[in-house]
Amino acid sequence: MKIRKINVHLTEEEVDARIRELGAQISSDCGGEPLCLICILKGSIFFTCELAKRITAPVELDFMSVSSYGAGTSSSGSVEIRKDLDGSIEGKNVLLVEDIIDSGRTLHCLLDLLKKRNPKSLRLCTLLDKPDRRVVDVAVDYVGFEIPDQFVVGYGLDYDQKYRNLPYIGFVETEE
Ligand code: IMP
Ligand code: MG
Numbered sequence: 229m230k231i232r233k234i235n236v237h238l239t240e241e242e243v244d245a246r247i248r249e250l251g252a253q254i255s256s257d258c259g260g261e262p263l264c265l266i267c268i269l270k271g272s273i274f275f276t277c278e279l280a281k282r283i284t285a286p287v288e289l290d291f292m293s294v295s296s297y298g299a300g301t302s303s304s305g306s307v308e309i310r311k312d313l314d315g316s317i318e319g320k321n322v323l324l325v326e327d328i329i330d331s332g333r334t335l336h337c338l339l340d341l342l343k344k345r346n347p348k349s350l351r352l353c354t355l356l357d358k359p360d361r362r363v364v365d366v367a368v369d370y371v372g373f374e375i376p377d378q379f380v381v382g383y384g385l386d387y388d389q390k391y392r393n394l395p396y397i398g399f400v401e402t403e404e
Contacts, residue, residue, distance in 0.1 A: 307338055
């Protein structure tokens with residue numbers, strides 16, 4: 229498949245404005261306690277950086293890289309950890325930061341795995357949510373935007389590892 233066109237769905241200004249709102253809400257929910265942000269590489273890198281700047285609580289950053297498997301092998305699938313966190317999350321307030329929730333499989337597995345490490349609290353924030361595509365239930369605490377079931381790129385999201393650097397979020401138009 230070749231990309232014919234990328235149609236802007238959310239402008240840089242719209243995304244930035246929403247991230248400021250999320251940052252304010254998360255800051256108020258933290259009550260000044262430190263917060264450990266977990267960035268799921270690579271897609272949520274841009275979102276995590278911008279969100280972290282809008283949170284007023286003391287923020288710690290850690291990074292994790294996973295790949296999802298198992299769409300055909302079980303209903304919830306499984307994840308392989310490619311890069312684990314550098315530090316322990318035991319006793320910490322943790323916010324998992326994701327670019328997009330699609331089927332929900334990745335997040336479902338990841339939340340299960342992180343809960344076993346005994347954080348004080350574990351919440352989930354996603355920039356984008358495609359609720360129509362959900363296969364596995366995931367409790368999401370903060371959602372930037374709900375979008376329809378169409379493939380998007382930009383602001384960290386890729387098509388074949390490209391277009392992550394677009395400052396906006398766009399729908400991909402392909403030609404066969
Ligand atoms: P899930 O396990 O099906 O929820 O998978 C979520 C992952 O699929 C995201 O972290 C993205 O890497 C990828 N993904 C899902 N939808 C899109 C999209 O529209 N554009 C780019 N990546 C996507
Ligand atoms: Mg991803």
